[in-house]
């Protein structure tokens with residue numbers, strides 16, 4: 512399987528953003544010939560999470576859902592749709608949702624971000640994602656033509672218990688679409704991603720937002736540095752500054768070798784059961 516990550520600079524003009532997604536996916540497919548393409552978090556609209564209730568789309572057939580379904584069908588490629596704001600059952604609130612489409616444009620998985628970014632960064636910028644976004648309650652893996660893909664989004668990457676559970680559910684490739692801030696990203700992004708890859712002995716693919724965007728609270732800047740990391744923790748593909756894509760062959764031979772060399776799953780002595788505090792999980 513060949514996996515690609517696409518780096519975008521999504522802003523607060525949804526029509527322009529959807530056009531940019533279409534152009535970027537077409538260019539990536541022509542250049543990288545991937546089987547599976549990942550977009551960043553909030554690929555459809557980035558303008559501060561206070562805007563979530565105004566841009567949130569219905570469960571299916573919204574503008575982003577429809578575009579990604581059409582593109583995957585037309586280009587015969589899997590699309591792991593980063594995330595878009597999806598209407599929650601709670602009026603005026605949203606989920607931060609990944610939808611995955613297969614080569615026929617059919618929805619094959621849906622993951623709603625579990626850990627919400629309620630953080631003030633060193634420059635005083637306040638993020639309060641949970642003010643408008645409801646957390647997901649399900650840990651999601653799906654089969655992509657024989658590869659088990661685990662879902663996560665952005666801030667989730669700081670919570671290794673989620674990744675341990677994804678590995679336990681059989682994940683071999685873990686997706687981390689993101690809109691990491693420049694300030695946190697410059698010191699933490701790559702270290703966190705490589706740590707998750709080393710700990711789980713999974714492939715990790717992380718498509719990020721890059722560049723500036725406006726919010727009601729002022730301009731913000733995303734870090735970029737979309738990358739693909741092998742199960743040994745080596746960065747094998749990377750998009751640095753600006754827009755573009757990168758790809759890598761997701762070789763299961765490396766995964767098997769690393770897991771037999773250092774059998775962390777078998778040597779694990781402390782097991783923390785995943786719990787989201789809701790019945791049935």
Ligand SMILES: O=C(O)CNC(=O)[C@H](CS)NC(=O)CCC(=O)C(=O)O
Pocket residue numbers: 553557558559560628638639640665666669690691692695696699726
């Ligand atoms: O605020 C917006 O406009 C849109 N939302 C986002 O960009 C999301 C949620 S607020 N950002 C993150 O999760 C960044 C995490 C991060 O940067 C870290 O963990 O350091």
